[in-house]
Amino acid sequence: MTSSDQTTPSPVRSTQVRLAQRPVGEPGDDTYDIGPVDLPALADGQLLLRVVYLSLDPYMRGRMSDAPSYAAPVAVGDVMEGGTVVVVEESRHPEWSAGDVALSYSGWQTHAISDGTGLRRLDPSRAPISTALGVLGMPGFTAYAGLLEIGKPQAGETVVVAAATGPVGSAVGQVAQARGARSVGIAGGEAKRAALTEEFGFDVALDHRSPDFAAELAAAVPDGIDVYFENVGGPVTREVLRHVNTYARIPVCGLVSSYNATSAPEGPDRLPGFMGLVLRKSLTVRGFIQNEFTASHGRDFVREMSGWVADGTVRYREDVVQGLESAPEAFRGLLTGKNFGKLVVQVSEDPTR
Amino acid sequence: MTSSDQTTPSPVRSTQVRLAQRPVGEPGDDTYDIGPVDLPALADGQLLLRVVYLSLDPYMRGRMSDAPSYAAPVAVGDVMEGGTVVVVEESRHPEWSAGDVALSYSGWQTHAISDGTGLRRLDPSRAPISTALGVLGMPGFTAYAGLLEIGKPQAGETVVVAAATGPVGSAVGQVAQARGARSVGIAGGEAKRAALTEEFGFDVALDHRSPDFAAELAAAVPDGIDVYFENVGGPVTREVLRHVNTYARIPVCGLVSSYNATSAPEGPDRLPGFMGLVLRKSLTVRGFIQNEFTASHGRDFVREMSGWVADGTVRYREDVVQGLESAPEAFRGLLTGKNFGKLVVQVSEDPTR
Numbered sequence: 201m202t203s204s205d206q207t208t209p210s211p212v213r214s215t216q217v218r219l220a221q222r223p224v225g226e227p228g229d230d231t232y233d234i235g236p237v238d239l240p241a242l243a244d245g246q247l248l249l250r251v252v253y254l255s256l257d258p259y260m261r262g263r264m265s266d267a268p269s270y271a272a273p274v275a276v277g278d279v280m281e282g283g284t285v286v287v288v289e290e291s292r293h294p295e296w297s298a299g300d301v302a303l304s305y306s307g308w309q310t311h312a313i314s315d316g317t318g319l320r321r322l323d324p325s326r327a328p329i330s331t332a333l334g335v336l337g338m339p340g341f342t343a344y345a346g347l348l349e350i351g352k353p354q355a356g357e358t359v360v361v362a363a364a365t366g367p368v369g370s371a372v373g374q375v376a377q378a379r380g381a382r383s384v385g386i387a388g389g390e391a392k393r394a395a396l397t398e399e400f401g402f403d404v405a406l407d408h409r410s411p412d413f414a415a416e417l418a419a420a421v422p423d424g425i426d427v428y429f430e431n432v433g434g435p436v437t438r439e440v441l442r443h444v445n446t447y448a449r450i451p452v453c454g455l456v457s458s459y460n461a462t463s464a465p466e467g468p469d470r471l472p473g474f475m476g477l478v479l480r481k482s483l484t485v486r487g488f489i490q491n492e493f494t495a496s497h498g499r500d501f502v503r504e505m506s507g508w509v510a511d512g513t514v515r516y517r518e519d520v521v522q523g524l525e526s527a528p529e530a531f532r533g534l535l536t537g538k539n540f541g542k543l544v545v546q547v548s549e550d551p552t553r
Numbered sequence: 554m555t556s557s558d559q560t561t562p563s564p565v566r567s568t569q570v571r572l573a574q575r576p577v578g579e580p581g582d583d584t585y586d587i588g589p590v591d592l593p594a595l596a597d598g599q600l601l602l603r604v605v606y607l608s609l610d611p612y613m614r615g616r617m618s619d620a621p622s623y624a625a626p627v628a629v630g631d632v633m634e635g636g637t638v639v640v641v642e643e644s645r646h647p648e649w650s651a652g653d654v655a656l657s658y659s660g661w662q663t664h665a666i667s668d669g670t671g672l673r674r675l676d677p678s679r680a681p682i683s684t685a686l687g688v689l690g691m692p693g694f695t696a697y698a699g700l701l702e703i704g705k706p707q708a709g710e711t712v713v714v715a716a717a718t719g720p721v722g723s724a725v726g727q728v729a730q731a732r733g734a735r736s737v738g739i740a741g742g743e744a745k746r747a748a749l750t751e752e753f754g755f756d757v758a759l760d761h762r763s764p765d766f767a768a769e770l771a772a773a774v775p776d777g778i779d780v781y782f783e784n785v786g787g788p789v790t791r792e793v794l795r796h797v798n799t800y801a802r803i804p805v806c807g808l809v810s811s812y813n814a815t816s817a818p819e820g821p822d823r824l825p826g827f828m829g830l831v832l833r834k835s836l837t838v839r840g841f842i843q844n845e846f847t848a849s850h851g852r853d854f855v856r857e858m859s860g861w862v863a864d865g866t867v868r869y870r871e872d873v874v875q876g877l878e879s880a881p882e883a884f885r886g887l888l889t890g891k892n893f894g895k896l897v898v899q900v901s902e903d904p905t906r
Binding site for chain 2 (some may be wrong): 461
């Protein structure tokens with residue numbers, strides 16, 4: 201008997217993107233360490249997952265940093281975290297079979313071993329499986345719960361959102377309209393601006409890079425702003441705040457304009473002026489992370505948003521880049537507004553297409 | 554018949570404090586113009602009111618300015634606005650008699666003519682009539698409604714308030730305790746600090762002028778801060794914000810530290826950091842003017858707060874200065890923390906004492 205006759209299976213190799221060091225400012229190539237690991241053989245109760253789609257989202261910049269946050273940072277040397285859609289390649293778990301498709305949190309890698317914890321089965325016949333990372337997933341739920349629970353748009357009110365071609369912003373505008381409100385979307389560049397009205401049906405679309413942005417915004421909100429869904433911060437927010445009405449609501453789900461900031465911005469100090477506005481206008485400013493609302497709104501979201509996507513009330517756009525090795529560059533673009541729609545990395549073949 | 558025999562009554566003379574010019578920074582003596590006017594004779598349906606107490610409140614600084622606000626400014630040349638307790642000197646109104654005591658909004662003057670609009674009858678047998686300007690009036694209601702409706706303190710939670718010997722702050726701390734929360738009061742100077750625990754029963758009292766204030770605050774809130782009732786702004790608020798818990802609530806009813814500011818404060822720009830905190834901690838920041846809650850909470854306030862004052866659950870302190878001519882100097886002191894307790898000007902004799 202020679203060694204070539206032994207039936208020891210060759211180990212499954214996963215390619216991983218690990219955090220090599222904490223970035224200062226924009227995450228460069230030296231932020232990451234990309235390489236293979238051999239996965240151990242499956243034990244009883246375990247699954248081998250192949251990552252099909254990896255979600256890239258702005259919150260991941262926070263995970264790279266050890267500054268105070270709502271979640272612990274990724275440890276240096278660990279695989280970058282992230283939501284994924286996976287297919288089960290091999291199962292020694294009674295509830296899963298090879299070929300099953302699931303939402304998981306497997307991170308930036310090609311394969312992973314799981315004991316099933318946190319996996320959510322996906323039904324490919326109901327919607328494209330990648331939507332579980334976007335309009336029917338965390339970004340869509342962020343928009344839905346934050347807008348409805350905090351923003352509370354009423355029929356006829358004006359809702360403004362920036363980064364409006366993104367998966368959160370585009371859902372905010374469309375859900376607002378489904379509730380009878382008027383939606384004003386802000387995006388960067390003419391192509392995105394045009395898509396806001398043509399593709400997503402916003403009532404008004406604005407390009408914040410326009411030299412006349414301030415005047416265009418003023419013209420777009422003749423009755424003021426009742427809800428500003430805050431996901432960018434910075435100069436766009438400052439312009440928007442000039443137009444908020446008394447009792448306006450400002451759900452705060454992100455501040456992507458500042459995620460790469462390395463120092464406190466130069467003065468003047470705008471905080472006292474902002475607090476004065478909060479007082480004068482009786483504003484409600486409320487930060488949130490979507491999982492706060494999972495128990496209270498998760499079921500309604502699945503039902504209502506799935507229906508809206510199925511009947512075309514809510515449309516979505518995906519920006520799919522190919523190959524795990526493309527993730528670092530794509531993520532840099534996400535933080536600077538270069539992508540267009542929900543950014544996902546296709547890591548391997550989609551078995552449902 | 555000589556002219557001296559004619560029975561034309563001599564006109565009633567009211568001394569008025571009028572806004573002479575809009576102040577820049579701290580209101581100086583040249584802000585005001587003090588002088589008499591002859592009031593016309595009463596017509597049918599009218600009342601002659603004598604002002605007994607005039608309330609001085611921080612919001613009046615806003616009324617002196619024509620910067621955007623939630624209320625129109627006092628016009629230059631007009632009598633300064635303000636809440637008052639008045640006694641009816643003469644009545645040609647069917648519902649009012651000489652000697653009746655009422656809460657009114659007669660402003661900084663000794664006498665006024667009214668048609669009864671906005672007068673609220675006071676019962677001197679229930680509480681000292683000056684309390685209608687303080688613990689049982691607008692400041693007390695600001696504390697009550699803002700704390701309960703926005704702050705929503707739960708038993709065992711930690712509530713922090715600054716300017717805590719003032720009429721709003723002292724009520725916030727005591728109402729928080731009545732709801733089972735732990736109260737931490739912040740005031741300026743040792744005498745006020747001592748009064749917070751000895752007089753108002755705060756659980757912990759801090760002097761923000763202490764060189765060790767930051768460390769003392771940290772030690773006072775070992776479980777973090779669940780409610781920060783914001784009425785001052787500035788450096789005290791910045792220290793407090795270091796300790797807010799996830800889901801903390803920040804009712805914003807005033808920003809007295811900045812009311813005399815003449816320009817945007819120097820940088821760094823603290824707004825992005827604040828918004829980051831709002832996001833990270835899922836904070837609720839809500840500005841309000843107390844009259845928003847009159848319809849929903851006014852009746853409960855009267856019932857509950859009157860009971861608390863009567864049974865000693867809520868105690869209050871008044872700082873009474875004598876004579877309308879003292880109002881300008883007293884108001885300057887109010888904006889810089891010089892007074893101690895609810896500031897009222899006794900304009901004329903209190904008929905109930």
